[in-house]
Amino acid sequence: MAIHALIGRKSLVATVIAGAIPLVASTTPSSATLLPPDSRAQLLSEPDAVPSRAIPYVITPERRAMLNTIRFAEGTWKGGLDVGYRVMFGGGLMPSLDRHPNRVIYRSRYASAAAGAYQFMPFTWNLVQRSIGVRGFGPEAQDQGALFLIQRRKALSLTDAGTLTPVLTAMLAPEWASFPTLSGRSFYGQPVKKYSRLRSFYDVNLEELRRIRDLKRQQLALNVAPPPAICTGSRIACATQL
Numbered sequence: 001m002a003i004h005a006l007i008g009r010k011s012l013v014a015t016v017i018a019g020a021i022p023l024v025a026s027t028t029p030s031s032a033t034l035l036p037p038d039s040r041a042q043l044l045s046e047p048d049a050v051p052s053r054a055i056p057y058v059i060t061p062e063r064r065a066m067l068n069t070i071r072f073a074e075g076t077w078k079g080g081l082d083v084g085y086r087v088m089f090g091g092g093l094m095p096s097l098d099r100h101p102n103r104v105i106y107r108s109r110y111a112s113a114a115a116g117a118y119q120f121m122p123f124t125w126n127l128v129q130r131s132i133g134v135r136g137f138g139p140e141a142q143d144q145g146a147l148f149l150i151q152r153r154k155a156l157s158l159t160d161a162g163t164l165t166p167v168l169t170a171m172l173a174p175e176w177a178s179f180p181t182l183s184g185r186s187f188y189g190q191p192v193k194k195y196s197r198l199r200s201f202y203d204v205n206l207e208e209l210r211r212i213r214d215l216k217r218q219q220l221a222l223n224v225a226p227p228p229a230i231c232t233g234s235r236i237a238c239a240t241q242l
Helices: 061-074 082-086 122-132 139-152 156-161 166-172 195-222 235-240
Strands: 105-107 110-112
Touching: 061 139, 061 156, 061 195, 082 139, 122 139, 139 156, 156 166, 166 195
Parallel strands: none
Antiparallel strands: 105 110
């Protein structure tokens, strides 16, 4: 979450990080997908994974669409490329993802130590580490951390519903300054994305991510092993075939 402090005023900060879960990438040809191939922007959990509050969080199309939209709002989308996970406030790239850089950057009227795809502030990152036990600052940790912050704002159920409503963006506005409140303004009086732009971006992402999930389901169905033949021999012979 990027909450940037005005230079000369008390710094407002918030951050995030998290653990990792098995994810599956789309095997769709690059020409058939709107998202960069082999990027985390289209990386999902197994297609039949059930969303829950359990940690590590599964990443469904609905959750990935929200994560992508946060990146879009925070200015780290970078065309969906994974370089967005290295972005620091001001647009520079951190050299390592071993840890949060915890470096204050001064730009125009603002100063911030926000870093990563979801612009996590150092103290929020520490909070997430203590809460869900993640290490490092890699992409998987950042994804998990963002989902933790969404849950912390009591917005995970609405996220799972698959509709980016004004109420949902307003619930996340205190976490990500680029998300609009119900009045259309930033919770912190900073630059904010219009709801209509976020909704359009979210809807396109969700449609594509659901298509990727459904394609994976079809591929898995084609590869399902046939049921074992019914044994017609003696009970002992049949038992040895189990």
